[in-house]
Amino acid sequence: MVEPFHYAFMQRAFVAALAVGILCSTMGTYVILRKLSFIGDGIAHASFAGIVIAYLRGANFYIGAGIVAVLTAIGIGFVHRRGQISLDTTIGVLFTGMFALGVFLMSQQRSYAIDLQSFLFGDILAVQPQDLWLILGLSIIVGLAVVVLFRGLLYTTFDPIVAQASGIAAPAYEYMLLVMLALTIVVSLQAVGIVLVAALLVTPAAAAYQLTSRFPPMMALAALFGAASTVGGLYLSYYVRASSGATIVLLATLLFFASIALKRLRRAIAPAA
């Protein structure tokens, strides 16, 4: 039972999984309620170009991915606010374009030194000590931002217009949230990869949404579901010898359907509540 915990790389992986699980699903609460899941997917794909550029220049991939993700997030926010082109279209064009740029740059290299698979689906077992510090550091920064900006983010998520009329800087909150989302995605890339990070942003929070009727409990339950998915998925993947990223997302999906079933069950038992 404790066998996986004997290896240092597994210990690091578990700590990273816990941080990523909590962080992604906490931010996922906003993603669900503000309907930003496509944006999350877009930022994740666009950051691939940053990863490749950082690799080619011999820089840390977190820095490359981070810069591109934050710039993409701000760009998306700008387009969203200006409303000249449809947001869907912008993200669709931007994220495929940036992703293609990454693949293009990578394919020019003689040797495929970057393992494409590991970025698409994640490789949490390869987390190095310095990666772990970065993951934990950024998680704490984003977590603190959630606490400090809590009321403003909540109000502007529910009713941005009235919040702004009352004197809350709704556009500033939107940009801050997008930057927090970009950092979350960058932190999660190594754990679950580009393709699956969107699932971790949406699924645990969507499961929590089924079972709660107020915002703070939804966020707390989402974090719990997220942590259970990442830590549990990693643990399971060790025994079933499967991709950790895929196992994590499958477990989250299972939790989502269990939540729907539980909600129906509760309704059947107490129809008035």
Place this chain on the structure above:
Amino acid sequence: MVARDLVVRYEDFTALVGATLTVHYGEALGIVGPNGSGKSTLLKTIAGLLAPSSGELRVLGARPRQLPPGTIAYVPQVEAVDWSFPATVWDVVAMGRFARLRFWQRFGLRDREVVRDALAIVNMSALANRHIAHLSGGQQQRAFVARALAQEPQLLLLDEPTTGVDAATEESLREIVRQLVGRGMPVLMATHDLDRVDEWFDRLLVLDRNVLALGTPREVVESGAYSAIREHTHTHGHLRHDHEPHEAHAAHPEIRR
């Protein structure tokens, strides 16, 4: 509150052409006009949600965006939000306090008291713990009004609060407005409902992208501007969504910095 030659444009559409008006303390001003006449645009501009392209706007002596947080309370039409949001009536009304709280300040006893009072004024105390998805249209509107009151504003803007609400809610809204006005609060309210305007408002503004008439309900009726509007709304009153693309609550794209 003073507005002079106010012009508001969206892209190449001018929603408001040179509106000039003044609202005094302790006065309820009703804004009536046909669909797409700029009623919502005027309210949103006063709320600081839209920037005037030209003209002058002063609320309590300052531009709307330079006022201290919480000064202006804006009550939108209820379709403006997603009512499946995970929140109770209490949670929504409590948001009215948020603009007044700094990052480090806790939601304290006094905030709780104000929220409780606001719920009592709109007669929603019994529903405080109800999820907002389980409210009727009238209850949703009253929750919005309570949130505005919890803000302790100095100017209240209401956008067609009587649309789609029951007679009891309408009557209680009217009483609330009259009470606030009695305490000196200026209230601006856009309305489609032209019956009993004299019981709601001290003065009436007839708007059709510019000010057609402004005066007491009696003066406005006698001026004839009102009957033209009345005819207009009676023919088209039920088609507002087809006629008011710029008054609909599309939210974000409309809010320009």
